[in-house]
Amino acid sequence: MSDSLSLPLRPLIEESDRPDALPVEIAQINAQWGAFRDVNEDSLRAQIEQEKYKDPYADDDDENDEDTSATDVDSAERLDLLYRRRAEITQFALQAHMEAMFALDFVSLLLSKQQPRQAETSMSAFLKQTAPLGSLDAEVVHPPPKPESAAVDTKTVSRGWRLQNFNAGANRLLDAATRLETEVASETRYWNEVLAVKEKGWKVCRLPRDRQALGVQYGFMEATPIFRDRGLAALRRADDGSLMLDKGLAPQRARMVRVRVKSCKGISGCSRVHPSSTNNAESIEDRIFQARDTLYEEELFHELFREARILGNQGVTTRQNLLQVPVSSGQEILLDLVDMDGDPTPDDPEIASTEDDTLANAISHSIHILLAYAHRQNLRRRTQPPPPLVPKRRHTPEYQLLRPVMAYLQHSSHVRWLESFLGDLHQVLKAAGLQFELNASPFSSLRLPTTPSIPAAEALVQTFLIPFESTFSCKLPSAQGSFKVRVRTSAMSPPLGTHFDISVNIPEYPDSQPPNRIGLQEEAAEVLTHFTMLDILSAIAHNSSPSAWTAVYPHHGELMAISPTGQNKKLQVTLSRHEISVRASSARGFEHPAEATDKKPVRSQTWKPNTPTESLSLMDFVAEISKDDS
Amino acid sequence: MTTPSQDQIKTLEQSRQRLAHLTRSLASLITSLNQSDPLPTWSSLQSQATIISRNLGSVSEHLSENHELLTSLVAFPGPEYPGRTQANILEQLLRTKLDPRVDDWVARGRKAGTSALEDRGSLSERDLADLWDWAPVAANEDARRRNWGGNFTLEERESGIQNVVTGLKRQLEDDDDDDEDEDEEDDDQGEEDEMEIVGARKSGTGPGLEFDIAAVASQDQTPVAPVVPLGEILRYMTTGAPPGQR
């Protein structure tokens, strides 16, 4: 591995020829069994019997001991290897000990002649039993000088081993250096990446269950515990030091809540994928973002589901992975949790158009914001002094996610209807030359908040949680009369749903007042038409000084003019959202209106918007009738 | 032929002692191997290996120093030796032939030692000897120049340790220089007013999170133990009775 590094002290590498097996085996037998003469057939047979029951893998690689690449053995094998190495070390040590003991025994016995007391201390118990002290003699002789070759041979052997050991030592050091270097490199890489994550503002902490590991916290502290506790993933180190986000058992797929709008024709709109997490899933931060977003989406869906279950009475239905929320006749919102990989709007055969994409996106943004708001509320609640402990567990109220959206859509639909209705009425009256002044302030309840005690973002969201209100005020043709419509939609507190509160001011008919809190559009329309008609009557009565029209049956639209000549005249006014018509007839006296219809009309005129009539305005027409025959 | 002199006996006695040390250190290694599962700590293994190696070295040194005497000393069984019954023990004690494994080891060393000189381009015997004389000293000198402990690398120290981002709240001490005053100033600047909210809370039951509270010593204030016991403070808060009076 480090061949590039050449050190002068490394000798040429000896071709590692297998050491002669026989000497090794003899040594092994010596070590294992003692002297050959102690080995007999019986003990060997006993040994063989034992071996039969042993793990066949336990003893099989005495041969290729060096290089079992340690990387791909699993922990059990490693442990096994470890025990085998341990046995080897023990065996070597035992043998060395035995050899050293022989030498010591020998010297001790030799010395026991001269120094029996000291020598005895270092003799083995076995030797003490067998050989009496001082039973070994020694003499100094003058041996012939050893040949030169013996000394050279010793030198050669010593040089050989020195070289080999230096070589092995150098290799080990280089290996260790290389290993440390790669380790340092990957540690550096790992910590740099961890630091980069931290510098981006993520919270990095120790994992509670795995104290040795680091984790990054991306979750939401105020989420329901099951989601809150999932907001932590381990930052593991890959072998090369790169950072891995380990979310444990949590799904790896990116998911999102999809909002679709369904009209009678089919799907007419679908929310877009939030762009933050899709561009590049490679960097660690993107993966953290993705994990966080997915967690948020899953929590959002969970909370939507929880809220939907209490909205059954408002037509919300839940299926396994789908929420259906009716908003108006023919329109329905579908919510589901889908995988984000690939196209979030697949070639769904149901997709009819994309005209409501904006609506779908707006709903999607709204529910996301509302969940964030709910989190803030949780924080607020959690950091207030808690009430005393009581046996009943505190129920976490369902978050307001769907209800504000439903209320808004419902309100907006009612307001649009009212606008178009009053617009139509305006057109009709304009065609008849009557004055009608409309002043609309839709969503007048939505005002930018000025409460300083809570953050602006929260205050803003709050205005969407109180009942929605729109007001319309009208000045009627008589210039004295007026009415005011207050449309109010509440999704949270009763009275639920949308109501019209109409207040009318017609000086002529102070006692005529509409009913309180009208729930149906038709009823509201009827009331508004009726009171406009009443006002027109009073306008006619005021304008016609010569013949003095008086409203005889105002609620039926009838006016009467008593002529001094005895020729009484009658006017019948009818108003609808499409037209206004006036019918004049002669009458003898006060008659019941039903009978009056039998009379042959003298004259009649109808005004409709957008049909240019060259004819007179309503007032001129009445004036003409007044003049007739008079 | 003479009996060994007193000096020679003394030499033998030294051999005996050194061998006794070696035997003991080997025995202790065996014991510690037997007593631990799977292995003794690496540091204890290493220190035992060092001791054995040192004892081995001292035996070897002694043997070569007294080479002359020891080669001229001949041992033989005296008449007291029960040669008839204990012949094999005697054989074992007086054996001069090497154990086959050792023999093999010697042979391998011989082969390596011979081939090392034979190859062209390799160092001569003399050069090798010079190298081996020089190398231990040089290696030792080089090793001494480095700081093997310490919290900072040379590189980090050169570019100024105050720039090192440790991510630790406690201050790492640098052994080499003592500019602690500066360090403390740096530390104060980094302090924020907002408390950092770290970690998660532990839910009462089931899989929850736990907050990690590290016992970190504050560095800017010297610890002063309260002088009024808690009980006295509570008493004062309850009844207005000043501490120290009952």
Add this chain to the structure above:
Amino acid sequence: MHELLLFASVPTHQHHELLRQLAGLTAMQPHHRVERRLVFKAYRKPGVITTRVGASQDVQGADMQRLNKMLNGGMFYTQVVGPVSELAFGAKPSSSRNPDALMSGMGELPPSNENADNSYAYENQPWKLEFRDIPEAGTRSAVTSRLMASSTLPKGDIIESMNAWGYSFVTEYVVEGDIFIHNDIVIFLHRVLHYPTEGQEPNEPRRILPPFETMTPLERTGSYVLQAAITVQDGGNQEMMKTASQHLFGLREQLKSAVRLEQADRLSLDTRAK
């Protein structure tokens, strides 16, 4: 209502670190709190008062009943606690010109928040009566447990009302600290501050507060007391009491490397007036 508590003494040098640790543990920023605390002592045998206390328009009927019950139970020390803003210290007094406006602000807001200028209106100081019984004896669980009750008092000068109930003013001090909420547990890391002594201790609550810097800690090394408290609605419900102490033990365990939360010496919390 019952209150279960654990206490720990926190040396000054550990205070900042502990604040951080608590912020981490509770995942919230500390709520700083300064309270005036008035100590009162019963001087009359209980059970003789049926007085209608004047100036109690802002005490509701239920509160009134509770007050009477609390104060007529026995001879006790009791505390009157009023939150103040740190800005109120050293501020010039402001007399309340508009009593109607004062009545409307019945909340917990410290008075100086209502006035833009830094002034302190004693007449406008909200008070709460905090009654605590002596901790229960011989409970084997290692927490302090005691009967408690609290009730809103009339604003401003309460001496007269308290006297009418048979209580006399003993002394007053200020508690300054930070509150954290950890699930059901209220953690209050606080210390007692003394008013600067200029001669005679006044025998009624101060109408003007001295500058905050002149306040001195009772414990002169400036150490803090960590109090962890949990309240239980029905002290007779053994199950609830057990749950509450387990919550406290959980907290003790989590904080053990930082502080040692312990039961207080029962007699140091003895509220009986002898």
